[in-house]
Amino acid sequence: MADTVTTLSATDLGLESPAKPRGMFRRAWEVFAENRLALAGLSFVVFILLFCFVGPLIYKTNQVNTDLSTYLCRPSGAHLLGCDDLGYDELGRLMVGGQTSIEVGLAAAVVSVLFGTLYGAIAGFAGGWVDSLMMRVVDAGLALPSIMVIIILSVILHPSPPVMIFVIAVFYWFGVARLIRGETLSLRTREYVQAVRVIGGVPLRSVVRHVLPNAVGTIIVQATFAVADSILTLSGLGFLGLGIQAPATDWGSMLSSGLQYIQGGNYWWLIYPPGIAIILTCIAFNFIGDALRDAFETRLQKR
């Protein structure tokens, strides 16, 4: 009789879950890994990162000095994707331009999502008139036509990669802030957040230790989409000639210089490589973002 009592472990009494509980990231990864499109997207991102950042070490080209002897040369053994109108090797340019596009895209995404998250969390947690005022600023930012103001800012400021990061991020964080504020509003009424207040924790502790970790799914998903959107915005500015200036370049600026020759003959290597690079990179990030949304959306999980 005594034996039976002692064999009743904490598991049997339901005090402890039978298996080691899987963390949120672990669960999310399991859902994510089942999505083949997401894995394809992730593989492509890894590939394009290697291509842009490791590629130039293997395929060495001169991307600083122009060379008129190779002006618009066709793809050949020496220049696998031909040359552009300044004699730069197009394949090498694709790598260098890709570095800029990806760096600006990632940085703008990280900056805007971090700032937007913090802003939204503070507004949502503060509540009252502080929240009201902070949200009117967000409303104002969302009411401004972002592409028009981004164009004006690019005219005013001398476009360099850090400036482009700033210009793009300045208009992206508003949406993130609104989203995270909504999330915070629903989280702050939960018992475990209120418990922090009861035991005397300062509001900052609630935000940093409890609200943000619970909103991390939303934050990561937003950041992923932000990368794709930022790369697109940068390419649009490059097309308008307001983006990164030569000799540096990005995929959009490459397209822009290729456009000048679209009427003059079949210079396909000036247009398709950068265009396809932009599209595939953005699709990859969108695939990843979509899968992450499913992965973190616990409602949809049947496990």
Next chain:
Amino acid sequence: MVGFLIRRIGQSIIVLFFVTVFTLFLVHLFPGGPIRALLGPRATPFQLAYYNNLYGFNQPFYVQYIKWVGQLLQGNLGYSPKLNLTVAAEISQDLPKTIVLVLLGLIVSLLFGIPLGVYQAVRRNSFGDYILTGVSFLGYSTPTFFVGLLLVDWFAVDTHVFPAFAPQSNSVGSILADPRALVLPVISYAFVLYALWSRYMRSSVMDNLVQDFVRTARAKGASERRVVWVHVFRNSLVSIVTLLGLTLPSLVAGAIFIEVVFNYPGMGLAFYQGALNVDYETLLGFTILATVATILGNLIADVGYAILDPRVRY
């Protein structure tokens, strides 16, 4: 309800204040100030001082702001010395042409996006759904200008099926008189919008399909066709109309790339040329108009919701 109206209008006024302060501040960010931007690098200090005085830029910011808003309230959006036109005249010349482009693009994209989005939701995870999802992702991920560029390359340069440039004309009538030249701009614009509507429609219909009223309709013996097209579709349509109202001003701004690719003489092209010429009055006027339109659109949508939807109570 009255309380809600007052509060909501109050919010809009605060937002308008922020927006106007920001845009006027933007003008002062031009290197050397707006007058230097206008007169160019070779202007003498005397000329700069003269025009700064004439345009009132030597006054304190708040004085400039009050004067400027006073002018805006009277409908004076500014005057472009580069074009020798008032901004209002520019807008009345260019906006109708942009509206033609945006409306045609909208109609084409909605004609495809709505039914195909419903189809995707009803037959989700079918082969057709995968293909169309691929198309929407392509629309999301392709820069607008690149779509236009490819269409020009394929259909204008290589095959001469359609003209590469939009109709060049000052009046809406003569733009519509040359429909062949409108085909490529409208298709490229519609392709990008299609992705938006079809994705939105797909998720909206999917959400509605699991609602209680659908189960009730099925329990009462409604045919699947009736369930989808009468019960679900109508509900999803309401939300897409709201979305449409909210995004309309930004759609007008989004036409910039299409207008530049096809040299379409609308507001977007004028704005872009204003940016290249540092014609700050044009930039300011266009931006403030688009912004105010957005704020009013949001206000009307919110109030309309409160009136139409009995569940929304404030």
